[in-house]
Amino acid sequence: MSSEIVETRTRILEATVRMLEEHGGRGGRMADIAKESGISRQAVYLHFASRAELLIATTKYRDEVLELDRRLAPSRAAKSGVDRLTLYIEAWGNYIPEIYGVAKALLLAQDTDDAAALAWQDRMLAMRDGCRAAIDALHSDGRLAPGWTQKEATDVLWSMLLVPTWENLTIECGWSNQQYVRWMKTVAERTFVKGSGD
């Protein structure tokens, strides 16, 4: 039955998630993942051609399971640019901790694997689109702070929402995720919104 194929594949993906979440992206060798899946190391290669491919598939799988699209809906439906901006930060900021393990592994795999680098870049460019949409909405409302071009503002917003920044604030500085979301919103408002009374 092909449902068994799917079953094994899914079992590998779930095991990968578990291993990576547990080790924070480090470790999680093919042999470990195989063991965790309850199959042989070679069997993993029957489903995924390489470690990079497995990581990429796991990333996509997580996005589906965690319903990234649904989480972004409130931002898309926002009535004002300011709302769009803060709702986007909220959605993304609450999403990062859920994907951190897998994301970190893919981030690290970039070093040695071009396919992984490309996949991560794709992922981040999709995230950039959300930033761009928020900045564009702000601009349409005439509330983009003076001095910014839309591209520059998008680039900065994008960069400040990157995983390493989140990583530093939460893991290194000990912030809660709530704290992260709250302050990123504040920083973004003060930085990008015209006349944000402080």
Next chain:
Amino acid sequence: MSSEIVETRTRILEATVRMLEEHGGRGGRMADIAKESGISRQAVYLHFASRAELLIATTKYRDEVLELDRRLAPSRAAKSGVDRLTLYIEAWGNYIPEIYGVAKALLLAQDTDDAAALAWQDRMLAMRDGCRAAIDALHSDGRLAPGWTQKEATDVLWSMLLVPTWENLTIECGWSNQQYVRWMKTVAERTFVKGSGD
């Protein structure tokens, strides 16, 4: 003569810098570095016990050669908190591109090597001190924007000045370094300085 030891050691360090700058932190295997130094691979191990140790030594070496301390002096001598903040961003922002290759390599080595992780963390904590000093100065002037605790403001400033953010803005977004410095100053002022007229 021990001057010859130093000479070889320095030659290795210089070669390491060249290799890492060239490959943007990727590549630069021990064999490559040895070849670039004009000695055998094993000879490198006579001077540095491991790749991680070599990377750490190279980082320190660069800080000395590039006179990081001297570059930070203007910020330390600043009369106002606002000046201290912007001069610090300027110094650090202009320093990153000079160390990027080596920094990136050390950053990547963190994954597999605990000593490298520790060394990088040390390095970043030193950078955090500069951020803290700037925020403290701002606070002393009574110009820290309302809402911030000094720790939180320090954490955010620190995080936004991290190498990956610079990397994304310059390499990914194609910004010039001048552009990076200018906008980081602006973001920091709008975010942290009370009554920064926008």
Next chain:
DNA sequence: GTGTCAATTGACACAGTGTCAAGCCACAAC
């Protein structure tokens, strides 16, 4: 000459990825 010391050569252990070939086993078709 003898000692010392940096450096060389070449071999090897080890970890982790990825490949290959042979075989096992359950289930389906005829």
Next chain:
DNA sequence: GTTGTGGCTTGACACTGTGTCAATTGACAC
């Protein structure tokens, strides 16, 4: 009932890169 077929197993092996070890060379110092 035997013949496929497909998913999986086992075990061996190639390859890369790090780090170790031992024997040797060559220069310079005393």
